[in-house]
Amino acid sequence: MNGVVVYSHLSKLSQHIKKIIPQLNIVNINPDNNESLELNNVEIMVTDCSLLLNIKNKLSNIKWIQFTSAGVEELLSLRDDKNINFVATRFVDSAYGLDMAEYVVMQIVAHERNQWKEYEAQKKSFWSSDSMFGQRRLLSDMTIGIMGVGNIGKIVAKTLKHFNAKIWGLTRTIPTTKEPYIDEYRMTSSLPEFLSNCHYIINIMPATPETNGLLNGDMLKNCKENNAIFMNIGRGNIIKEDDLVNALENKWITAAILDVFEVEPLPSTSKLWTMPQVIISPHNACLASAESVAELFCNNYSKFTHGEPLLHIVNFQRGY
Numbered sequence: 001m002n003g004v005v006v007y008s009h010l011s012k013l014s015q016h017i018k019k020i021i022p023q024l025n026i027v028n029i030n031p032d033n034n035e036s037l038e039l040n041n042v043e044i045m046v047t048d049c050s051l052l053l054n055i056k057n058k059l060s061n062i063k064w065i066q067f068t069s070a071g072v073e074e075l076l077s078l079r080d081d082k083n084i085n086f087v088a089t090r091f092v093d094s095a096y097g098l099d100m101a102e103y104v105v106m107q108i109v110a111h112e113r114n115q116w117k118e119y120e121a122q123k124k125s126f127w128s129s130d131s132m133f134g135q136r137r138l139l140s141d142m143t144i145g146i147m148g149v150g151n152i153g154k155i156v157a158k159t160l161k162h163f164n165a166k167i168w169g170l171t172r173t174i175p176t177t178k179e180p181y182i183d184e185y186r187m188t189s190s191l192p193e194f195l196s197n198c199h200y201i202i203n204i205m206p207a208t209p210e211t212n213g214l215l216n217g218d219m220l221k222n223c224k225e226n227n228a229i230f231m232n233i234g235r236g237n238i239i240k241e242d243d244l245v246n247a248l249e250n251k252w253i254t255a256a257i258l259d260v261f262e263v264e265p266l267p268s269t270s271k272l273w274t275m276p277q278v279i280i281s282p283h284n285a286c287l288a289s290a291e292s293v294a295e296l297f298c299n300n301y302s303k304f305t306h307g308e309p310l311l312h313i314v315n316f317q318r319g320y
Contacts, residue, residue, distance in 0.1 A: 003027050005039070007047040007055070010068050016294035017046070021301065044304070046297055049074040062086045064304055066297045067314070068288055070096060070152065073207035073235060078316050088314040089300055091293055097155030099286035100233060104156050104202060107231060107257045107279065112136050137199070139163035145170065145198030148205035148234060149182060156204065157181050170194050188214070195222035200229050207235035208319035215239035220247035231257040233285040236264065245271050248278065259285040
């Protein structure tokens with residue numbers, strides 16, 4: 001099979017690639033109709049992480065795979081695979097980070113202004129004069145902790161800094177060159193100190209063996225002093241659901257804003273659905289657009305054909 005194979009659930013991805021590189025031979029394969037896939041001669045593929053494991057053994061000549069997502073946790077089983085002889089790149093884009101940053105700002109502002117109460121009042125045609133004289137925190141009044149200050153985390157931090165928030169960043173290693181929009185860095189070994197100093201804790205970490213269960217047990221007890229709010233827009237492996245529920249019930253955290261979960265879709269039996277201090281969104285804090293994925297692929301395709309280093313190469317040992 002000659003050309004580039006596009007094997008993805010992302011609608012119209014192949015069309016957007018074709019618009020950028022019209023001369024490129026693109027073979028589009030429907031993931032829902034793949035019983036007789038012949039992939040032995042494929043050298044370049046654009047695909048979703050969730051689709052790769054089922055076809056990996058058919059890709060005997062693959063040289064490069066571009067994924068359509070930033071998270072590649074579905075591939076953790078390949079960490080010890082000695083037969084990986086291809087380069088994999090993940091989707092990283094500034095628009096992706098901005099999308100995430102908008103979600104963060106929206107949720108913080110809505111929470112601090114008790115926006116849901118105004119929605120309920122509107123349904124009842126009720127005007128509350130008390131709201132004119134209430135108190136609320138501004139972003140500039142708070143310290144916001146960001147767990148994971150990679151490509152996306154940096155954009156979130158920079159956006160929050162525009163509102164004069166104080167930003168703490170949690171990272172594996174302290175960078176030699178510190179970003180001007182991050183006030184304090186802490187390593188994961190100082191997690192309790194990090195948690196105890198922040199009013200909002202925002203997890204943006206990927207799912208890796210190192211981040212698995214990082215907030216399990218009574219770790220969130222360190223948030224109690226500041227009545228912190230936990231926001232998870234990274235991955236659900238960071239904390240077991242039972243431990244999160246326990247932290248809410250014990251008021252170690254005052255609320256949780258959750259976009260990702262230990263089990264997805266979140267089961268209807270989950271206690272999180274009925275807890276009034278919990279806000280739930282269905283893993284849509286940010287979305288990869290076909291246009292953005294196509295642009296990154298075509299940029300990398302040019303580098304690939306010219307023998308240049310590709311952007312955002314996946315390190316299977318690290319898990320991102």
